Amino acid sequence: MVRRSGRRPGNQDTKQSILESARKVFAERGFDKASIRAIAGEAQVDPALVHHYFGTKEKLFLASMNSPIDPAEVIPKAMAGPPEEAGERLVRLVLGVWDSPAGAAAVALFRSALSNEWTARLMREFVVTQVLRRAVAELGIDEAQAATRAALVATQIAGLAVVRYVLRVEPVASAPTEQLVAAIGPNVQRYLTGDLPGVFETGDGH
Amino acid sequence: MVRRSGRRPGNQDTKQSILESARKVFAERGFDKASIRAIAGEAQVDPALVHHYFGTKEKLFLASMNSPIDPAEVIPKAMAGPPEEAGERLVRLVLGVWDSPAGAAAVALFRSALSNEWTARLMREFVVTQVLRRAVAELGIDEAQAATRAALVATQIAGLAVVRYVLRVEPVASAPTEQLVAAIGPNVQRYLTGDLPGVFETGDGH
């Protein structure tokens, strides 16, 4: 029987460290500007190894998106509670997820979606229909209004992400979570359950 | 005397058409992905001509940013009126400018700022301090709160731009201006003049 001495060929941990580096670099630069070479350098690994493990750059991106956070599980939990505070809970949830290490994947997807058509489609289909629709549905909002309210919530959440994580405008960039929750939550609340002039025009006209 | 027949060497109008194409392509793709070749192709002109007229790509970008719209003139005009409707007027102003042909430069700057550090700095310095500070100053808002309120307004305006012009999420992408003004204006209003818990923490603590 063969006894392998010393460190094994590094198989399982290099693949994992490539994934971590990919999440980090994708989050910092977005899909397009994140080069395989840079990701490999970050992981102190040969660029060819990245291709060997993950094939194409797109497949690497998809692999790095497999986050331990499941919207189907975390959204209903956040929406449960007094409906009049759902806005604040949604902002708190988003900031909590995105500020966590596991949230790098979400930031990467968002940042990439801003400059790449392929990831933009990925995000539209995933976030807007999966996350926001789920959130408004959880609150029992009229189907005819759901799309409009979800899109309006998206404007506030996306803007928060842009200012805090992409443009890094102070004082929002480094404000504590609860301060932003108190400031922005009520505005999200209005989009969720408030009176919105013109929101009915899409659906029933009675 | 020399009589030139037919079309003159195209001097003055080619330079102008390059500028127009630059604004358009920069707005569509952002600074990085907008190639000199694509801009030249759009203007039906040789790529080398672009360099001949404008030097580098950065100088071309700066030249294309010289919009006929002057914030110093248009902001005070929009802020004049009942203070309790300033939010709606601000949203109406932004949508009016950005939907207009002359607004392509603004969209270009914004889109570029999302993926390029150089243009991001340009935008932080110009928009946040020039436009938003001017707007909140026009309303006579406390200096200590101005930065926070301006940044919060930025989250909503930037988010509106992202959803409407970059990600193109319906129904916001193709909603009429006044519907968005009615839906989003009040939220901007709250950031401008409303009660914001925690907004005082930066400044005076009395």
Added chain:
DNA sequence: GTCTATAACTCGATAGAC
């Protein structure tokens, strides 16, 4: 003033040695 040709650089992806 206009355009061809090309330098000098990036990138993703692959072939093949070890």
Added chain:
DNA sequence: GTCTATCGAGTTATAGAC
């Protein structure tokens, strides 16, 4: 499993012919 070498396609920018 790992790495060297390289291909082919992008890019900005420049030099120089006409």
